[in-house]
Amino acid sequence: MNAHAVLQRYIDHVTIAILFLLHWQSSVFFQSFFQHRYGAHGQFTMSRSWERIFHFMAWLTQGSSYLSPRAYAILHRMHHAYSDTPKDPHSPIQEPNVVKMMLRTGKIYSGIKEGTLEVESRFDDGRYPSWPLLDKTQDGWGWPLAWGAAYTLFYFAFATHWWQFLLLPIHWFMGPIHGAIVNYFGHKVGYRNFNGSDDSRNTLPFDFLTMGELFQNNHHKYGQSPTFAARWFEIDPAYLIMRVFAAFGIIRLKGTQVARAPSRVTGSRISIPVPANAD
Ligand SMILES: [Zn+2]
Ligand SMILES: [Zn+2]
Numbered sequence: 010m011n012a013h014a015v016l017q018r019y020i021d022h023v024t025i026a027i028l029f030l031l032h033w034q035s036s037v038f039f040q041s042f043f044q045h046r047y048g049a050h051g052q053f054t055m056s057r058s059w060e061r062i063f064h065f066m067a068w069l070t071q072g073s074s075y076l077s078p079r080a081y082a083i084l085h086r087m088h089h090a091y092s093d094t095p096k097d098p099h100s101p102i103q104e105p106n107v108v109k110m111m112l113r114t115g116k117i118y119s120g121i122k123e124g125t126l127e128v129e130s131r132f133d134d135g136r137y138p139s140w141p142l143l144d145k146t147q148d149g150w151g152w153p154l155a156w157g158a159a160y161t162l163f164y165f166a167f168a169t170h171w172w173q174f175l176l177l178p179i180h181w182f183m184g185p186i187h188g189a190i191v192n193y194f195g196h197k198v199g200y201r202n203f204n205g206s207d208d209s210r211n212t213l214p215f216d217f218l219t220m221g222e223l224f225q226n227n228h229h230k231y232g233q234s235p236t237f238a239a240r241w242f243e244i245d246p247a248y249l250i251m252r253v254f255a256a257f258g259i260i261r262l263k264g265t266q267v268a269r270a271p272s273r274v275t276g277s278r279i280s281i282p283v284p285a286n287a288d
Contacts, residue, residue: 022169041221041222048081073183077122122147190223195209202270214243
């Protein structure tokens, strides 16, 4: 193999790795930033034009597993209201395993999206982004299959080993995989800053996996805080990007709630009182 061939092989390897990391991080960023923090919670504001740009970016980066902002917002508001109770759409405490938990989530999400599930009016107040042209692309199998085919073609063009094709299902089902990680581990594994009524946890102090979504314990305590980090050592990558957006005037964070942790971390066996001013 000559030097050029070796270099080409290296570039192809890196191309697959870059594609995978880019798809993983961008799709979970827009899910956290757009559907979750902006759509479901309204933690910050932006102009109509920027809302459209970010809506399009969410559609583009989430591709085959794009989430309807309306269905996501309603489902997620139900999660906050009924966290870890029998009415929670996705609680690892109520379900025996992650597969059953995600099947229940998928069923409730589809029911909301298709209008076959009756939802409480407080969860469906019309305050979420809506763009029927994009949102309807997930109604059938056409667009998800087209996205899946596009990812597959990319692998045919750049994969250098057969085992790289094993990554393809992760691209096809990236949204549900992120959801399974956050909803299962975020209420099952990790430490707690706040002893609330649910089982939410902070799974990683630096959430490099899901752009800050694994600070579930902080987020359940401060649902309106755009930052999910509440301690000096906690790093919420999506919030760092949002600070840049705010510095350029793209989003407005002014006057929003800020998550703050009590004086020390509580482990599963240690409990400390939640400060009276925490709300
Ligand atoms: Zn949660
Ligand atoms: Zn939330």
